[in-house]
Amino acid sequence: QITLKESGPTLVKPTQTLTLTCTFSGFSLSTSAVGVGWIRQPPGKALEWLALIYWDDDKRYSPSLKSRLTITKDTSKNQVVLTMTNMDPVDTATYYCAHSHYDSSGYYVFFDYWGQGTLVTVSS
């Protein structure tokens, strides 16, 4: 059974750096074709993809946020960490981590398991 859970501060001040941890179980991030991504959702707004790290340590970032994001993995701890610098009130959102992999055909990729999300508020 695959589970993911996000953890981190619920409140950060403007200009601070946010560090979020995704702790997962039921899969290994050293398995081929597996990845963990981060997606956020401001209150009442749409989903926005942020970053993704693959089993081989390949990393992809949202072009609009790339300069502020860093994603890393600790395979031994089953954790993925996302840092976002220079936080602003517009970054207030629920942050989700999600499991990514390919289907049995090896052709289609998707986020099939999601954490419950963690609400991060940016305010002074």
Add this chain to the structure above:
Amino acid sequence: QSVLTQPPSASGTPGQRVTLSCSGSTSNIGSNAVNWYQQLPGTAPKLLIYGNNQRPSGVPDRFSGSKSGTSASLAISGLQSDDEADYYCAAWDDSLSGYWVFGGGTKLTVL
């Protein structure tokens, strides 16, 4: 502003069939498969359709997806009150170094 375009709202009555649309471009929907996610109020998104028209195990066959060119659609037949949710389309975009793009979501109301 989301990269993929979805109508903000849709509605239907119980038992009806509704279709939700998602429009993109050649670098995303035109080149890659579309996934659909259902988000019930106060919960995390759930994978509903992947690979344009594939249903994960446990998803009823009332839900179906299709893709043509740079657009995709999600159809829900036999609409139920439990289907009231936000629906998001997503696809990989091949531009730059590659990244996931989501639609702005469609809020489906069951009247």
